[in-house]
Amino acid sequence: MNEWLVAAIGFLVLLLPAGLLAVRGELLDRVVAMQLASTLTVLALVSLAQGFDRDVYFDLAIVTGVLSFVGTLFYLRFLESWL
């Protein structure tokens, strides 16, 4: 196990409390926790890509970063107006 996989495990472990925060508390506090969780996910995917020595996994991190941004923006727009 190299240092990248150790870092990925660290990010994934931190994902658990972030996920817990995302299901508890007030609505917008959950959104903040969700944003933190998506950032941690992207960093974990980059670490896993480097740790497993696979180029393709970097694309997954890029796509996850972009899609989580767009999804959160849509969600926030709905929170503003309708939810």
Place this chain on the structure above:
Amino acid sequence: MSVQGILVGALLVLAGVTAVISLSGVALMAGTANRLHYLAPVSTIGALAVAAAVVVEQSLDARGIKALIVLAILAGLAPVLVHATARAARVRRFGDWRLDRTPSRSSGRR
């Protein structure tokens, strides 16, 4: 262990520390506005540290460039999300995001 390996390890530790700081802030701070501030460390310093670690190990090949793209996405788009979240919180609380809440004819959107 080479200097390169030590540098990569130090950058990854830095990324992990910033992630812990962000998580602690989001968990412990009171109120959405206070919590929002703690998204910044992991999406800027943390992402920068991970991207720098990839570039140190790989130089600027395909992986290094992709890591820099990830850094640009995280560090560039996080402020937009923070702004959108603060705006949504304000709209939910006051009904409008502007300081002057008199209705404007020029803008039909909230």
